[in-house]
Amino acid sequence: MNHGGNTQAVAPMDPNSIENRYGVDGSQTQKYSYQYSTGSESAPWTGHSVENQAVENGNYSNSNYYHPQPTGPATGNVQEIPNTVSFTISSTSGTANVAQDYSGYTPYQTSSDPHNYSNTGYSNYYSGYQQQPSQSYPQPVGAYQNTGAPQPLSSFQNPGSYAGTPSYSGTYYNPADYQTAGGYQSTNYNNQTAGSYPSTNYSNQTPASNQGNYTDYTSNPYQNYTPDAANTHSSTIATTPPVHYQQNYQQWTEYYSQTEVPCAPGTEKLSTPTTSAYSQSFPVPGVTSEMPASNSQPAPSYVQPWRPETDSSHPPSQQPGAAVSTSNDTYWMHQAPSLQAHHPVPPQNNYQSPLETKPLYETPFQGHQRATYPQEMNSQSSFHQAPLGYRQPTQTAPLVDSQRVSKVQIPTNPRIASNLPSGFTKMDKDSTAASAAQAPAYVSVSMPKPKDHTTAMSDPGTFPKSLRGFVERAFARCKDDKEKESCEVALRKIVKKAKEDNTLYTRDWDTEPLSTVTTTNVTNSESSSAQLSSLQNKSPTRRPKSRWEPLVEGKPFVKPASTFSSAVKFGVWNHQNENNKKSSESFQKVDAATGFKPTYSGQNSAKKSFQRPVKRQRFSGGAATAIDDEASSDSDKDLTPYYSSAMALAGSAEEKKRRDSRSKRFEKIQGHSRGNDLTKPKNANVGNLHSRRATALRLSKVFDESGSRAVEDIDWDALTVKGTCQEIEKRYLRLTSAPDPATVRPEDVLEKALIMVQDSQKNYLFKCDQLKSIRQDLTVQRIHNHLTAKVYETHARLALEAGDLPEYNQCLSQLKTLYAEGVEGCSLEFAAYSLLYITLHSNNNRELLSSMSRLSEEDKKDEAVRHALSVRAAVTSGNYVMFFRLYKTAPNMNSCLMDLYVEKMRYKAVNFMSRSCRPTIPVSYIVQVLGFTGAASEGTDEKETDGMEDCLEWLKTHGANIITDSNGDMLLDTKATSTSLFMPEPEDAVAHGDRNLDVNDFFTRT
Amino acid sequence: MAYVSMGEAHRRITEYLNRFCDAVSYQDSSTLCRLLSFSSNSPPLLSLADALNVFQDSSSLIRQSDRFSEYGEILAHVFRSLQSYRVGNLVEAYLAFDKFANAFVQEFRNWESAWALEALYVVCYEIRVLAEKADKDLTSNGKSPEKLKAAGSLLMKVFGVLAGKGPKRVGALYVTCQLFKTYFKLGTVNLCRSVIRSIETARIFDFEEFPRRDKVTYMYYTGRLEVFNENFPAADTKLSYALQNCNPKRERNIRMILKYLVPVKLSLGIIPKDELLRNYNLHEYTKIVQALRKGDLRLLRHALQEHEDRFLRSGVYLVLEKLELQVYQRLMKKIYINQKLSDPARAHQLKLEGIAKALRWLDMDMDLDEVECIMTILIYKNLVKGYLAHKSKVVVLSKQDPFPKLNGKPVSS
Structure with missing residues (x-):
């Protein structure tokens, strides 16, 4: 029911995207919406989360963070608290949201993640979310509040974006009611998407306008967005009444009213908020004080949340445009620019809310804020402490505050942290890596509102404060939802235009007449802008989600009906997203504990998703992420239907397996989709949005089709990546998700890269890294030809040269299969290596026999093979003289493999000699026989003496007894030596087996 | 394929069913063995296979009577396997036989006495042989051979059924030997270790209690493993045991044992008589023995080169080289x-x-x-x-x- 209601509601809200998504399945719709939203929605989620957070903050942060938003969030939180009764459901929805957030996060990653988390938390608020959120939230709140207070005003200006957030909140509500957070989410997504993740919302709702809005949003929304998050929270609260949700959806279009409505229900009655509340809240957001008011009434708070979301979404969208794409980084970045502060705040809020949320929320905003502030402070600190887990959430919060940002991962909420830790760490890294982009964002964030302005200015993603104020004002003028809607549309257009004119930052928004909002009321324009922003945000988010989503798809979501269903969904999301065990675990936990645990899982998944995105970003940069987002959104859509079932099955190992396989499949598909997306410009956000949507649609279709197909039936050939990267140098990074064609080099470039490596004068570590990346690209593109063989041969030789046996073994095993496939290469050379390796290092008789029996008469005529066979004979008989002669005449790299046996052979030889010879052996003889003169030596005197020194040194370290005769010649006293000889422990033994590889090189490399 | 009328087919199938059920109810192991021994290509089985190809609905016959349907699952798989076997579809035959074997082992587990041990041996043997044939088919079709591996795990399961305290435990060594054959063929001899450990350490097994033929086979394979490990004294003990206990009329078996025992003895400084090499057609060792007697290094190297492939395959090359x-x-x-x-x-x-x-x-x-x-x-x-x-x-x-x-x-x- 709820789902259906949600979907329906959503449809109205976002006719295009939402309807599509929702329209697909009543129950599934939610899922779909999730999925979609994941791509784009994910952003929304983030937005939601942000909103939620904001809401939470709202109470606290509203003033602090985006004052408007915070209030919204605060209310949201408050509402949620009231909703607690429904919590189970809401919690589930919360989880779902979280999951979505995650996916969404990918784009906005960090920020969105946090948001998501916070969102989850919000949704949880209903049930247990608050707790979870509280953890993270508190932190964010603290930060947010700080920033928020200043920003809020500015953010208020952004009301439009907030409007977007309301939709998010709506989603939240839906989840709460539905438990099918999905439905809510979808709605939210639409709204959110519109606001934050342009993709979803935009695609459906106001694609074109969204873009415009986006820009606008970016400027304003960011700040506002945080409030949106708050709204989301409120919306979650709203969850109680499904009807509200529907309203919300509808309202979503009119964000305010809708959001408010949900919020009201969710939050408690807070403000019957719906439209009026929203509108109120929006204005309120502008003023922190208002926020409190809104807090008292959920509706207002919701409105604020929306704004925050928009803000967040905007920043994300803008940022996404930038290379920051990396999920976490991007998120951070995005948030950082516009919403950064807001987003982060929302998470904080969420976290806080869990902790204190209820009380705080319930209490007037101001009061809440106070309470939250402390919490925030705590949370911040906690964030810092446990940055890893919470960082993602926090990161969003951090975005808000530069400090927070720096701390980004501060969000160490124990629960979240536990789940997220790994991700957070990564996040941290990412954040650091992203530092350039993120740092600014963070700074801005830290500077609460003022910073926002600055950030907005500095960062294209962020909107100027003045613009936010303008939007807020416009929204404030809206009398009802419809007005807001129209106002939003108008605002979007304005912002878009401004963006196109490059006057976004130069125009004096403070003096801009609200009449410019034209057609509809200012409010409408604002709302539209919010949608846009949300859409922008969503698009990036969605992609990340989609990646995860594929996994989710695997799980059936048939069971959403149960109270936990929403949680289940969330869990499912997590599962899907993560494919990770954690998600499943979390699900189980959720089931048991209901809301809270699910949320956590959601958070975890979100974190995970973030992490992955981050990695990607590293690889491919912004464009790649965008593509990913799209793909993810698609997958999310597909997944939604499965959620319920997935929930049910999540626990079982079988399901896990299936999920894994599915996730793999999805990854591939995603990769494929990315391939399609390649043409899309990475940086052009607006352009990207459209293209993304298109791709998303395509992808979704693909997914729908593929969903019904068995993995075995998938035409992998059609999914094989075709690289487009023209960079010759590329660092190796282990893929954690489907490869991005934009970062994969095609064959001709790889050929150049190989030549570059071969000619390079740099050290082995560099070459190894480069070759590994070449190998990866070859593998990803399924290239099996002479080039592949050449690359592996080159690498194997280099590895031999450097004594890197593990790497050599990898290459050799690949080469064996390549040669077996008939690929031409230096098969005999490597047959010789293989023989030597077995003889000298593995000492396995059966293996040696079988590899010898594989050699044909023809093979044995090859010089290298013949040499290797002779070496083998010398070694098995212990003929050290022969061994060292062969060592000097070794062809190819045979001597490199022999190198590694020289020590043993010498020891053996001296042992033989000292036992058999009496009374003495001249050291000079040992020098000569045991190859101390060096393989290349021509027997010159200088080298001779060098060899003598080396030999003496060697003998001494092995306990030999040296005496000097009357002529001054050094002699080995064999009798004494025979009992004192020992094999010293290798002093310079290193784990990687080669002392030539400086440990510090390894560290610098990583 | 000779034409078989429907009535004749019906008669043959019913006869087989009757004989199978009689054998089970009278615990007539030898009859049961004959009924299951595909690789014997016995005329009754071949004619039954023809009949099955004519009379497709054999399962209805099984269902007809309670007497048959009690073993319906076993019989249905036997029929399907036999049918595929007859038409040369060895992979299908293996798959059906695998199902049959599983059902049979399940049934065997429920029989308290060990009367059907011989029949179980037949099943173990047939599954291994069928798997080898199926793998040959798969390889020639360019597919990866994996049936023998699957048969190995089934045999392991059978081993588990027999490794108990009851009278069935004497069958464990037979299964172990089948496992050895499987693993040696697969080249995964390291898997033998776990079976050897349970045979040699488990208290339920008294090595002398096992049938002699199994003991000989077991010693042969474990002796070969010792050759791989270049543990010559142990290899000598085991292979000598096998040689002393194996049926002197089975010259092929004696030759197989000597193929390993001669190099082992040589590396222990014991040189065989020329007659022995002659009698058992071990001419590949003749030159080596001569080289050892004469101290003729060149002869040794020539002999090694001459039979390199053979020695490499049997795994004695390195042993001989060390001479x-x-x-x-x-x-x-x-x-x-x-x-x-x-x-x-x-x-x-x-x-x-x-x-x-x-x-x-x-x-x-x-x-x-x-x-x-x-x-x-x-x-x-x-x-x-x-x-x-x-x-x-x-x-x-x-x-x-x-x-x-x-x-x-x-x-x-």
């Missing part, structure tokens, strides 16, 4: 004896130069360094007693027993 040191020892002994004849006073001083010359006569071109190296090894390994005076390039032999015989002890490492 080189014994050949050197023999050569030194000959030089020493020679020298003793010409110059008894300095007979115990072998000049490296002289050794190098002797080697050159054998077409082994070595310089003094290499000769010295070999002498140090010989002395180190205690094949020559004495010491090497590096300065004067002379090997000073011990006055007492300068060339100790191995006498069943391996060359020290």
